[in-house]
Amino acid sequence: SGATLPEDDEIQTGRDYVERFLEPLARSERLRGAVREHTEVLAIGRDRLLKTDLIGGERHTHPFRLLLRANGVESTEHADVVLDCSGTWRHANALGNGGIPAPGETEAAGAIRYRLDDILGADRARYEGKRVLLVGAGHSAATALDQLRQLEGATTIWVRRSDGGEPYVLQEHDPLPERDRLNRLGNRIAGGTEPGFEVRAATLVERLTKTPSGAVRVTLAGARGEETVEVDAILALVGYRPDREIYRELQVHECWATMGPMKLAASLMASDAADCLAQSSAGAETLTSPEPGFFILGAKSYGKNVNFLIRLGLEQIRDAFTLIDGDPTLDLYEENAVV
Structure with a gap:
């Protein structure tokens, strides 16, 4: 992809991470045509369904319907699986x-x-x-x-x-x-x-x-x-919170305290790790919700919990694809992995 990984003892800034890893990755041959820049997801629903229609697994027969906005023009797209990796950085907590x-x-x-x-x-x-x-x-x-x-x-x-x-x-x-x-x-x-x-x-x-x-x-x-x-x-500098507005028409079970997905939030609250570095993936099942095929990954999955690490987000992606592909042995990061 042209990305260069930092040395083990290098202190990398956010700008370094974007310029040396994310941007080369987004422009790599394997992702050519798949990345749409300057495009905002405004809302996610199910085609021909409302939030109250059907429960759980039955909903997968209706594709996701996404409302997008690019260059001031709104449009819709359909998807079988949605990974919400939109983070929390744009949504700061209030000061008062x-x-x-x-x-x-x-x-x-x-x-x-x-x-x-x-x-x-x-x-x-x-x-x-x-x-x-x-x-x-x-x-x-x-x-x-x-x-x-x-x-x-x-x-x-x-x-x-x-x-x-x-x-x-x-x-x-x-x-x-x-x-x-x-x-x-x-x-x-x-x-x-x-x-x-x-x-x-x-x-x-x-x-x-x-x-x-x-x-x-x-x-x-x-x-x-x-x-x-x-x-x-x-x-x-009082922290951030997830934007839940975009998936309000989906059946997502959320933690009342952290605003993260319930299964993962429960696992995190039960953990006794005193140092965020001691964390490891909580497992693929903690990424699931009542809405089939919808996954909240990355910093947004931790809600208001501040202990998220990029390493954990990369592990979440690997775990999510074992569920999407139906193969618990799949490692998306192996060179010859086929999804």
């Missing part, structure tokens, strides 16, 4: 208390970034010398902390829901040295003594108000009651 938008959040949207910016590169001017509100306590937040501390004159107010302890769990002999470095940095900044940072643990965002100058006045609620801070930019 309780997981819903805070009053004023929509109005202040121009000052908020829900994904990690290129803080030391293309987006540097947005943060350098500015007062920044950072909300979140995952590894995206730790990465932002690491980059913000390298900017001249930036002051960061770090808000997180968890209490005043160390927010990052350290893994003994962590095989990922960069993760270990970020975890230790996050815990050090959480201690509240790092120059350029103000820490607000056990704190929630209650309200946002735009000011005439373009800044945002943010009302925070914490252990000391409410306080108001004024900031120039907001990084809301």
